[in-house]
Amino acid sequence: MLNVAENTLAPDGFERKMMSINGGFPGPTITADWGDYIHVIVNNHLTTNGTSIHWHGVRQLGTVAQDGTNGLTECPIPPGGSKEYLFRAAAYGTSW
Numbered sequence: 044m045l046n047v048a049e050n051t052l053a054p055d056g057f058e059r060k061m062m063s064i065n066g067g068f069p070g071p072t073i074t075a076d077w078g079d080y081i082h083v084i085v086n087n088h089l090t091t092n093g094t095s096i097h098w099h100g101v102r103q104l105g106t107v108a109q110d111g112t113n114g115l116t117e118c119p120i121p122p123g124g125s126k127e128y129l130f131r132a133a134a135y136g137t138s139w
Contacts, residue, residue, distance in 0.1 A: 044083070045064050045070060045071075045084070046065050046066075046086045047062060047088060047089060047120075048066070049061070049089055049090070050063045052067070062089065062092075062094070076132065078131065080130070081131070087123065088123075090122055093121050094119055094120050095120055096128065097110065101130070101134075102133045106129075
């Protein structure tokens with residue numbers, strides 16, 4: 044489960060409000076083997092912004108609706124809302 048919220052953090056040494064995942068930046072590591080299903084629930088705790096998780100570099104063959112690109116493949120998750128992502132790890136490698 045990923046909780047997106049606004050927190051005060053200092054990733055570069057200077058405190059500022061920023062979006063975080065589970066209270067930190069960067070978000071947690073998700074590890075999977077080729078062929079595994081990745082199942083993640085994202086909760087939007089932001090007060091004024093919709094959000095999504097874009098799975099940078101993760102191949103979405105047959106699951107483009109799970110890609111997480113606001114305005115392209117899905118609508119943003121509204122404040123107070125949640126979305127369940129489910130897709131298969133279909134390629135080898137590391138993504139960010």
